[in-house]
Amino acid sequence: MLSALPLAAASGFMAWAVRGRASSVFAPSVWRGPSERRALALTFDDGPSESTGAILEILARHGIPATFFMCGANVERLPSVAREVVAAGHEIGNHSYSHPYLFLQTPKALRAEVARAQTAIANVTGVQPHWFRAPFGVRWFGLRRAQAELGLSGVMWTAIGYDWKLRADEVAARIAAQAANGSILCLHDGRELRVRPEIDVTVEAVRRLVPMLLDQGYTFETVTRLLCPTNSRSAC
């Protein structure tokens, strides 16, 4: 069927299938929670990093939980920071081991990336993640099976902060404007596998954003709590 489509349409479909937040072509994933409750989930990718502690301080000040999608290699590099995140009551998700593009990887290599992160996170923190966020949001052949075998569900995002290229006030304003009941918000406490990544913009954006969202009446929840309020994952 695809060969009958104009090339542009076919490649447009593939781009959406691979990166579209609502696409489940390569693996099931969710990008927002239920809209009945005024709750949302703050998520951070690419950590842990040397600056994760600054984010934890802000979250602790407001007494709110978040979900950290960690790279296995970063967890092994900074095990005490990973454990600190868990000890503070936050949720941990799997963000692959080395943050590759899953695009064009063999199913075997893709599964190895996800499995290695799962093992690293479990060994260091004692936590087995339930959620997987694909690096760069890119899903590919083999992910469906890897997720199923490893007991993972895919999570994309409702709004992303572009905190690697915008100013802090722009990031906060962008997220605050897009937030709605059930939103999953994506920011970054690391930068792929970089050592001492520059994430001052993210820290400042979170400092501004959390009070704004609290003022708008939102409560903050982990991804599990947001998506599975009855605490039954099979019902999600």
Ligand SMILES: [Zn+2]
């Ligand atoms: Zn990432």
